[in-house]
Amino acid sequence: MTKVLISGASIAGNALAAGLARRGCSVTVVERAPAIRPGGYAVDIRGVALEVAERTGVAAQARELRTDTEGTSFVDANGRRVATLPLGFGVLDPADIEIMKGDLTRLLHAGVPAGVEWMFGNTVESLEQHGGGVRVTLQSGGAREFDYVVGADGIHSRIRELAFPKPPQPYVHHLGSNSAVFTAPNELGIERWQLVRSMPGRVISIKTDRGSETVKVTLLYGGSMPPRDRAARMREIEQKFAGSGWVVPRLLEHMRQAPDLYVAPNAQVRMPGWTAGRVALIGDAGYAPSSLTGQGSGMALVGAYLLGLIIADSGDLREYDRQLREFVDVNQRAAMGPARGFAPKNELAARMQNLSIRMMPYMPGRNLVISAMMREARRAAGALTLPVAIL
Numbered sequence: 567m568t569k570v571l572i573s574g575a576s577i578a579g580n581a582l583a584a585g586l587a588r589r590g591c592s593v594t595v596v597e598r599a600p601a602i603r604p605g606g607y608a609v610d611i612r613g614v615a616l617e618v619a620e621r622t623g624v625a626a627q628a629r630e631l632r633t634d635t636e637g638t639s640f641v642d643a644n645g646r647r648v649a650t651l652p653l654g655f656g657v658l659d660p661a662d663i664e665i666m667k668g669d670l671t672r673l674l675h676a677g678v679p680a681g682v683e684w685m686f687g688n689t690v691e692s693l694e695q696h697g698g699g700v701r702v703t704l705q706s707g708g709a710r711e712f713d714y715v716v717g718a719d720g721i722h723s724r725i726r727e728l729a730f731p732k733p734p735q736p737y738v739h740h741l742g743s744n745s746a747v748f749t750a751p752n753e754l755g756i757e758r759w760q761l762v763r764s765m766p767g768r769v770i771s772i773k774t775d776r777g778s779e780t781v782k783v784t785l786l787y788g789g790s791m792p793p794r795d796r797a798a799r800m801r802e803i804e805q806k807f808a809g810s811g812w813v814v815p816r817l818l819e820h821m822r823q824a825p826d827l828y829v830a831p832n833a834q835v836r837m838p839g840w841t842a843g844r845v846a847l848i849g850d851a852g853y854a855p856s857s858l859t860g861q862g863s864g865m866a867l868v869g870a871y872l873l874g875l876i877i878a879d880s881g882d883l884r885e886y887d888r889q890l891r892e893f894v895d896v897n898q899r900a901a902m903g904p905a906r907g908f909a910p911k912n913e914l915a916a917r918m919q920n921l922s923i924r925m926m927p928y929m930p931g932r933n934l935v936i937s938a939m940m941r942e943a944r945r946a947a948g949a950l951t952l953p954v955a956i957l
């Protein structure tokens with residue numbers, strides 16, 4: 567029986583664990599957190615990832631848990647709605663599934679067959695490849711033997727660090743902006759809606775999930791890697807959003823109290839290949855496209871699906887590199903437009919942006935800059951033909 571160790575139990579790790587276990591592999595999952603992480607922000611399943619979700623039986627349940635946002639309004643400094651887009655005119659197509667990351671992870675985890683070994687609160691300490699397998703030592707102590715080891719452990723992957731050569735330029739490329747996400751009370755009383763305030767160098771999004779008690783707030787701002795220290799991070803964000811008007815001072819108060827504040831760099835992981843002998847990387851660990859594409863979760867699902875097929879079938883990991891290369895490149899390229907233009911450069915550009923958004927539903931060709939970015943993202947999401955295997 568093929569023995570596989572997966573490091574990381576989020577979207578990629580759970581999806582791969584399910585696929586391998588269903589194909590008769592012996593699977594062990596090591597996760598640093600004490601349990602499956604709840605909450606998070608909205609992520610998307612679209613394009614090829616939607617097909618993977620259909621094939622693996624996840625799509626129907628994911629649809630039941632989808633966020634129920636019906637549209638987005640752009641507001642000015644006084645909260646006046648200056649442009650509104652109904653669902654279908656943004657990057658999200660009505661056929662796509664938008665779901666909270668925690669809900670998707672929980673759903674994937676629930677679908678993993680019994681018999682998989684879970685090691686929470688643990689991590690891989692070292693690994694050594696030899697002719698027939700990989701010898702792994704764990705933080706909790708003890709050495710174990712596996713046929714394959716897979717890093718599904720996110721953008722700062724430990725498995726990448728242990729098994730892949732150190733390149734002259736780091737694998738992680740910061741794209742010049744960061745995102746802070748947290749939950750706040752729904753003091754604006756919005757229902758099934760998203761409000762966006764777009765300012766020079768900064769964007770604020772407030773979005774309902776299912777229900778209207780709380781909202782998810784995302785603050786997107788230009789800058790270098792966020793400081794590690796929580797207090798320093800909050801200070802930086804407060805400085806960036808000072809003088810933004812509207813409800814921003816109140817949001818910043820909520821941010822200070824938020825137990826789920828999550829600050830992440832908008833960064834890509836760029837690698838020439840995602841396999842090294844019997845070790846492979848999936849999801850953000852190997853090819854994070856950055857949060858600006860809305861594609862990271864989908865790519866994690868697609869990569870987990872393909873690698874699961876390959877390990878259970880031929881075991882030739884180089885096939886994984888070959889099959890995924892173009893899909894990853896196209897999606898990472900699609901992130902570069904939003905990385906450069908995530909926020910308007912000045913007040914005039916902000917006003918122009920709102921004007922173009924207001925006109926978008928009435929433009930037959932929708933041939934404006936912002937619309938071109940959206941079209942590119944959608945095209946990238948579909949840029950792979952899956953092999954015929956059906957689980």
Ligand SMILES: Cc1cc2nc3c(=O)[nH]c(=O)nc-3n(C[C@H](O)[C@H](O)[C@H](O)COP(=O)(O)OP(=O)(O)OC[C@H]3O[C@@H](n4cnc5c(N)ncnc54)[C@H](O)[C@@H]3O)c2cc1C
Binds near residue numbers: 576722849
């Ligand atoms: C602010 C923000 C907004 C985003 N918005 C979207 C969006 O709208 N749409 C979309 O599709 N994607 C979005 N993304 C990207 C998406 O969240 C990721 O692409 C996706 O979660 C990748 O899944 P993953 O399983 O590869 O990695 P992750 O979700 O990062 O999970 C990695 C797992 O590995 C664990 N781990 C880490 N280190 C170790 C270790 N040493 N040992 C053991 N376990 C370890 C972690 O605890 C975690 O459980 C966004 C990301 C951010 C930060």
